[in-house]
Amino acid sequence: MKEPEIYSPREECGIFGVYGHPEAANLVFLGLYALQHRGQEGAGICSSQGDLYLEKGMGLVSEIFNDPKVLKSLPGTIAIGHNRYSTAGGSFLKNVQPIMANFSLGSIALAHNGNLTNADALRRLLEREGAIFQTNSDSEVILHLIANSRENTCINKLVDALSIIKGAYSLLILRNKEMIAIRDPFGVRPLSLGTLNGAYVVSSETCAFDLIGATYIRDIEPGEILIINENGLDSYRPFEVNKKAQCVFEFIYFSRPDSNIFGDLNVSLLRKRFGRQLAIESYVDADMVIPVPDSGVSSTLGFSDQSCIPFEFGLIRNHYVGRTFIEPKNNIRHFGVKVKLNPISKILKGKRVVVVDDSIVRGTTSKKIVKMIREIGNAKEVHMRISSPSTISPCFYGIDTPTRNELIASTHREDEIRKYITADSLAYLSLEGLRSTLPNPDDFCYACFDGVYPIEFQKAACSSKMLELTVV
Amino acid sequence: MKEPEIYSPREECGIFGVYGHPEAANLVFLGLYALQHRGQEGAGICSSQGDLYLEKGMGLVSEIFNDPKVLKSLPGTIAIGHNRYSTAGGSFLKNVQPIMANFSLGSIALAHNGNLTNADALRRLLEREGAIFQTNSDSEVILHLIANSRENTCINKLVDALSIIKGAYSLLILRNKEMIAIRDPFGVRPLSLGTLNGAYVVSSETCAFDLIGATYIRDIEPGEILIINENGLDSYRPFEVNKKAQCVFEFIYFSRPDSNIFGDLNVSLLRKRFGRQLAIESYVDADMVIPVPDSGVSSTLGFSDQSCIPFEFGLIRNHYVGRTFIEPKNNIRHFGVKVKLNPISKILKGKRVVVVDDSIVRGTTSKKIVKMIREIGNAKEVHMRISSPSTISPCFYGIDTPTRNELIASTHREDEIRKYITADSLAYLSLEGLRSTLPNPDDFCYACFDGVYPIEFQKAACSSKMLELTVV
Amino acid sequence: MKEPEIYSPREECGIFGVYGHPEAANLVFLGLYALQHRGQEGAGICSSQGDLYLEKGMGLVSEIFNDPKVLKSLPGTIAIGHNRYSTAGGSFLKNVQPIMANFSLGSIALAHNGNLTNADALRRLLEREGAIFQTNSDSEVILHLIANSRENTCINKLVDALSIIKGAYSLLILRNKEMIAIRDPFGVRPLSLGTLNGAYVVSSETCAFDLIGATYIRDIEPGEILIINENGLDSYRPFEVNKKAQCVFEFIYFSRPDSNIFGDLNVSLLRKRFGRQLAIESYVDADMVIPVPDSGVSSTLGFSDQSCIPFEFGLIRNHYVGRTFIEPKNNIRHFGVKVKLNPISKILKGKRVVVVDDSIVRGTTSKKIVKMIREIGNAKEVHMRISSPSTISPCFYGIDTPTRNELIASTHREDEIRKYITADSLAYLSLEGLRSTLPNPDDFCYACFDGVYPIEFQKAACSSKMLELTVV
């Protein structure tokens, strides 16, 4: 299968919804706050009290909803929210979700985590039919398809629209008096259902349940449409689910260590297993093993446990880096990773150091880290260990990876990479090793490591035929 | 000695200065950025190009100097900066430093880390002499005393003013063509001198040197006045230095782990020693030892090393809490520590857990942490270990501690505290244990642990006599 | 004909466009600035350099485009802009124009002055066809109709869309490489074409031409579609024009006195004629005639000339009232017209005063003015003269009038109104008198004075039949 040439900006995001609580918007605020790591570019909350109310902004959740008046302007007992990931390109308020529109079903709001693979083709077809678009996001295509459906009921319009889109999508939809949670048939992105004092809550990750004191019930299943309204829960499974393709990168890097996802699997425990397996596969004699904080910490602990090489904090992270750091221009530029990380020479000096990181993408950051440990830290040897297989293929399902050519592992051999990053040795976790740590290895997507894409892309020459049959 | 009844708001701050670099303000920006942990309420930079230029604001360094135009409006090769700590009370832009004034010496700017113990008395005396005040800060008193001095030279005016003030002060002063670095005779707060490409840099902590690539030369000595101008370094030591009283709390909590302070001692290595000593003193049989992140991490590693109890990350910290988190009011309030920390039940469930934290102040946070580990984490036993002695006395030299009555250890026995925080056991590092980990234990201030205050307070009935002799 | 029960918020706005000038956006900024009186709620500019660039905001033109960077971010030689009127209800950035959308024709931007009478019905029909709406404005309906058209060329799509809408519309449309100016077949709102150094400019009023030094060419004709592109001007007149219905209120109140509109008629000269005619019809013996500034000034001069009663400035206007004046709540509230106008007692005391205003809507303002002249000004007699006929019917074509019941003249006789406003006498300009001052009286709409609406409203039960035949 050929990769698409053009694809929309990746969207790694967090979504959170509440049904049936008198402080729905307040809870969504807290939920988004716990999911802040999934996106820091912007956030929004839409609540319903018959009418829909929407507030959104650029920046962190705590900044956008800093003024108590903003949350007070979101009445009602149902609400959904969305954290948007900061992509490299232009970022605009209009792309911040939930996105809202008025049409025959009335007002509707939608929050989407994931990435569609046929959004561009569908957009062109919809435009041919007379649709006008306000944003650049995939998610607006979904709204148009729902609005365009000739079906009469809401659920049928939804099924109609979802049967056309392809790709990864965990969705929350808010209408007048109901909230709808949807996960694509491959279950690429996580989505969990919980309960709090009789209310229902839905979250990308369970760490948000912990914060508000909600209890985890179960995952929204791949391919499930769960309607929550005054009649309780109503579950539809209109699509055949042949094969799950849950994103293994959620474990490796993206999700919070205290979350349990994809069938209640704890992220930090899995990371520790990755580290143990990595030590088994690529032990090296050294004085200490240090993590690249914060994501490498759990796997480093696992590596240390397995290898009996002492764990140390040799790199300190400045947690105030924030969204807004702009390097002063001129001569003293290009601080890169130095504004985030600082090695402690008093710990590292003269030592043989194993450094554990979660992944190597372009290789530039790893190169800077090795250099920093050697030059500022005065380490004697630097051995890089990666707690995932080498990343050779881009993700089209919602993780922000660069194009194939920019992935150092797709164009260079391991020894070339080692040389480039100037490490004394380099080793990745093997794909088999990774699979061996998972309880149900066939239920995951490893496309970024093996190039096998479980969900097809829209062909460039996609005939409008199929679409017209369904849509118009 | 009686404690003062009224004292000004504490000021834990960071200061940074550059002399002789074409991008002085840019470097100060980066320095303040690395010192952000010392104060997040506001920050300012003052540069000199003959005239002085000042920019300051509320919030994080990266926010205030976000717009490149702001840094560009700070020309010249000399600059000083200041990070202000967020105190509980009212915070106003006018109190953000550097503070600046015009008087007979011309324009002068001052950045102060520390706290004067006779500021209020001096303020009353100066007002009696006709002075008018613009801020509530101690630091303005210093400016007035310099302006009031009848001495003729700048250095003599400085000595005149410093001989009157009492307390803790690390100072940076910027004039037309020189920068002056000063540390009080007890050396309470740290202040280090470094060099970068021929320029001189001065910083509260060395982590800021690492970021800009500067090399550490030596500490500014207790009682030293170091003038840096076109003639190079000129050091004055007009005050007798009988006894150092360097703040031990800088090691325990306040400084960054990658900084070397008070004679090149590394903070994280000392913390690890505290943890080892703590394990020696108060070992308990358990399944794991977990830190309260981030400050407890190094001491927990030491505890684990010494005790051979496995180190785990059982509490996850949300690093997006930020300065601006405001809890939504109403029923779902009082989240307290939950917005910052979350226990991982999959790690803690059914386990006997040792939790290492750096200190207990009021006890309320510790109580919430223990409760959280037990209720959300489902731990079987929770043993609290504190990597410092019990805090029984407030600090008057610049650390933000509550009044004596609010310090739980000043009013309760250890077993009462254990009961209050609902821990299965509780132990502090002993004062002797703490001293034993330090290379030169007599050079530190332990007032918060033993109530012995090395620097006297201004008597309430302070006669203006002494002052008038010197000042008028 | 029945009045519509529900109608969208009125939109009195100003539009300005430039084709073929290297500083198109700068000129549009200046044009909007000259048209600021037509709308102060918000403004926007869209420019084209192949791609479209849009900047908009709430507030005055000079505030929104205060930062030179904003205008610099609008490149290209074609640009259109829009000033939005501040309606009483909720005002949102999303309703500020130009509105922009992407569809089969590519990106398109639209600025609209006027009000559609069948927008609600069309909106419901479009929603039934699958359209989704982002704003509450009439103008989005026009975009959808263009996008929905099955015609192939841009001009045919436009004709298709315009043949469906009813009401008042002066439009500017910006595409890739052309600007299109449109005026509805009744010519309700003004729109003029001018030229500047080879470039074409289009403006709601000619006062904007004066500011930038452009020369007036001619009006855009009622029913004309004027396409301006690299081939020059291309004029289409696809609609039959039976009867003009130019808004006479543009002369009475809305347009600037220095503008020439509706076939080069000067606004201030007409107002002076209104005042003369008013003096002929309703002379009263008095010591002075004073205007309600600023709109009443020209007609007062005419009244004074004709009646030989001396003109005086007895009411002074505070020109700093601005958009943002918020009365402090509590006891000292309800300042109403006092924050805008102040009578000069030294001029008015003991005098018989004729006050000339342009219109009476609800009567509350007139009542306050009369009271103020009598109580603060100490006038002996107050005679109110209105330079237009009594306003008995609401406007549905773009002037912001209240509902019929709120119009005092629709529910009260003239003597009742006189009593209500506590004037010694009251007289309006007669409708015949008004018509007699106009060179071509049949070409104007007087609906607000006589209730005769020249453009039909959409029937409530409008069958979708007609629409479907045309649209789908």
Added chain:
Amino acid sequence: MKEPEIYSPREECGIFGVYGHPEAANLVFLGLYALQHRGQEGAGICSSQGDLYLEKGMGLVSEIFNDPKVLKSLPGTIAIGHNRYSTAGGSFLKNVQPIMANFSLGSIALAHNGNLTNADALRRLLEREGAIFQTNSDSEVILHLIANSRENTCINKLVDALSIIKGAYSLLILRNKEMIAIRDPFGVRPLSLGTLNGAYVVSSETCAFDLIGATYIRDIEPGEILIINENGLDSYRPFEVNKKAQCVFEFIYFSRPDSNIFGDLNVSLLRKRFGRQLAIESYVDADMVIPVPDSGVSSTLGFSDQSCIPFEFGLIRNHYVGRTFIEPKNNIRHFGVKVKLNPISKILKGKRVVVVDDSIVRGTTSKKIVKMIREIGNAKEVHMRISSPSTISPCFYGIDTPTRNELIASTHREDEIRKYITADSLAYLSLEGLRSTLPNPDDFCYACFDGVYPIEFQKAACSSKMLELTVV
């Protein structure tokens, strides 16, 4: 007497105070709002409820106090406020008044309208004595002198300080429980006392009394110190008053036409007299007389009345110019007066036009106006008439005039000026003519017209002797 070489930026400002009203800050807000024409750069309000509360900002009063929370944060029954004039040079928040300081009398706030002539010399002396300065304003000198006085009571300290300063000052001072109103011995700037429901109000102009419904009592007398506290009014007149020197320019240009100042003289009536006298002195045969709005309107009416030449509005003013208009750079710059004024060709074409303006300063604006009336307006003849004598000397008492060399009338003869501004004829009101219109002509300052400065300047070589005797 020699003019000072260096002088501080002029300060034309408005001040307003309230004593004894439960909504003191709200009333001051409204008062400042009515005085907005006296200064648009910034404004501030300080209120007292035992403690002092201060809020200030850059911009218009209605913008700064737009958020109701700001006014609510100003409690108490006493309050003073200040509007600052927008000077050409740098404008900074720190220079916005009231300025506040803490010293031996407690907290004190001061609002100053006027300009001191010996501020620079006093500043240097105070700095020599050890004072430190925070602002560039004259007014801070007054605070220092009060704080420095060795007298014991507040009133004596005040007299002490005022006996040293020279120049123009109308002052409002706010302390704990009293408000003090002061006018310099020459009475240069106006200051009036009024009453509202038992409260006392003090204002630069009476138009502010009208807005809040207060009643005028009397002027604060030249040289009077009026203390208002719980004991009522207490008036001190410690200074000999030989000669009044009230600023005649307040009538000509600066005050609002609806204000009565300097002994209850109405501004607009005086302006009308100026116009009549101007017509007597320099009649010219013409078709119409038009004002340069807004300040020229009353004098134009007087000119028309006297000359029987018809009054017309031939120039229209755009009232939205505002503080923030920034001309777009590049080719289309230098709009100058065109963004404010537009001539109506349909009125002016082919006519002989008399234009009345209040003054000519540099001549550049007059030149543009004449050019505009001729070129855009197509007038046949343009006769400029100025309702004041020619401005040949700068003001050092608080009106913002340029240096002598920039005043066209100080370096050019009247016929040269006529030629420069390209008018067909030019005439000024004669100084005798101006005096003849005033009831008490010897009580005014005409320095800008005749160069006779009633208040002396500080000699450059001022010995500190005199000061030291008094101050220290």
